Amino acid sequence: MEPEKLREYLSNGAVLIVQLTPFKEDGKVDYEGLRRNTSFLVEKRHYGPLALIPVGSTGEKYAVTDEEWKLTKVK
Numbered sequence: 001m002e003p004e005k006l007r008e009y010l011s012n013g014a015v016l017i018v019q020l021t022p023f024k025e026d027g028k029v030d031y032e033g034l035r036r037n038t039s040f041l042v043e044k045r046h047y048g049p050l051a052l053i054p055v056g057s058t059g060e061k062y063a064v065t066d067e068e069w070k071l072t073k074v075k
Contacts, residue, residue, distance in 0.1 A: 014049035017041055021055045021064065029055065029068045 001009070010016070019041070022033030038052060055064055055072040 009049055010051065012049055014051050015045065016051045016053060019052055019054045023063070027063070029064055029072070031071065034072065 019034070019037060022030040022037065024030045034054060038054070041052060042050065055069050
Protein backbone atom coordinates (compact mmCIF):
# COMPACT_ATOMS: atom_id res chain seq x y z
CA MET A 1 0.00 0.00 0.00
CA GLU A 2 1.28 3.45 -0.87
CA PRO A 3 2.20 5.61 2.16
CA GLU A 4 -0.51 8.20 1.33
CA LYS A 5 -3.23 5.55 1.14
CA LEU A 6 -1.98 3.88 4.32
CA ARG A 7 -2.01 7.20 6.17
CA GLU A 8 -5.59 7.84 5.01
CA TYR A 9 -6.66 4.30 5.94
CA LEU A 10 -5.17 4.54 9.42
CA SER A 11 -6.57 8.02 10.04
CA ASN A 12 -10.10 6.67 9.56
CA GLY A 13 -10.06 4.91 12.92
CA ALA A 14 -8.22 1.73 11.98
CA VAL A 15 -7.53 -0.69 14.79
CA LEU A 16 -3.89 -1.82 14.79
CA ILE A 17 -3.24 -5.28 16.16
CA VAL A 18 0.30 -6.37 16.92
CA GLN A 19 0.33 -10.15 16.45
CA LEU A 20 2.46 -12.61 18.35
CA THR A 21 4.33 -15.01 16.08
CA PRO A 22 3.55 -18.70 16.66
CA PHE A 23 6.55 -21.02 16.40
CA LYS A 24 6.80 -24.78 15.99
CA GLU A 25 8.84 -26.90 18.39
CA ASP A 26 11.72 -26.89 15.90
CA GLY A 27 11.88 -23.07 16.07
CA LYS A 28 10.38 -22.40 12.63
CA VAL A 29 7.43 -20.08 12.10
CA ASP A 30 4.10 -21.90 12.38
CA TYR A 31 2.43 -20.47 9.27
CA GLU A 32 -0.74 -22.49 9.77
CA GLY A 33 -1.00 -21.15 13.32
CA LEU A 34 -0.43 -17.63 12.01
CA ARG A 35 -3.20 -18.16 9.43
CA ARG A 36 -5.61 -19.38 12.13
CA ASN A 37 -4.78 -16.45 14.41
CA THR A 38 -5.17 -13.96 11.55
CA SER A 39 -8.50 -15.47 10.46
CA PHE A 40 -9.76 -15.31 14.04
CA LEU A 41 -8.84 -11.63 14.36
CA VAL A 42 -10.43 -10.73 11.03
CA GLU A 43 -13.63 -12.65 11.82
CA LYS A 44 -13.97 -11.11 15.29
CA ARG A 45 -13.57 -7.51 14.27
CA HIS A 46 -16.83 -5.67 14.59
CA TYR A 47 -16.22 -2.32 13.01
CA GLY A 48 -14.06 -0.29 10.69
CA PRO A 49 -10.63 -0.76 9.22
CA LEU A 50 -8.17 -3.24 10.66
CA ALA A 51 -4.37 -3.30 10.34
CA LEU A 52 -2.55 -6.47 11.38
CA ILE A 53 1.16 -6.31 12.18
CA PRO A 54 2.67 -9.83 12.03
CA VAL A 55 6.13 -11.33 12.63
CA GLY A 56 8.64 -9.15 14.37
CA SER A 57 6.34 -6.56 15.82
CA THR A 58 6.71 -7.85 19.38
CA GLY A 59 10.48 -8.25 19.28
CA GLU A 60 10.82 -11.72 17.77
CA LYS A 61 12.35 -10.55 14.47
CA TYR A 62 15.71 -11.88 15.70
CA ALA A 63 14.18 -15.38 15.77
CA VAL A 64 13.03 -15.50 12.13
CA THR A 65 15.04 -15.62 8.94
CA ASP A 66 14.59 -12.97 6.27
CA GLU A 67 12.87 -15.60 4.12
CA GLU A 68 10.39 -16.50 6.90
CA TRP A 69 9.65 -12.82 7.42
CA LYS A 70 9.04 -12.27 3.69
CA LEU A 71 6.59 -15.21 3.58
CA THR A 72 4.26 -13.44 6.03
CA LYS A 73 3.79 -10.33 3.91
CA VAL A 74 0.45 -9.87 2.20
CA LYS A 75 0.75 -9.37 -1.50
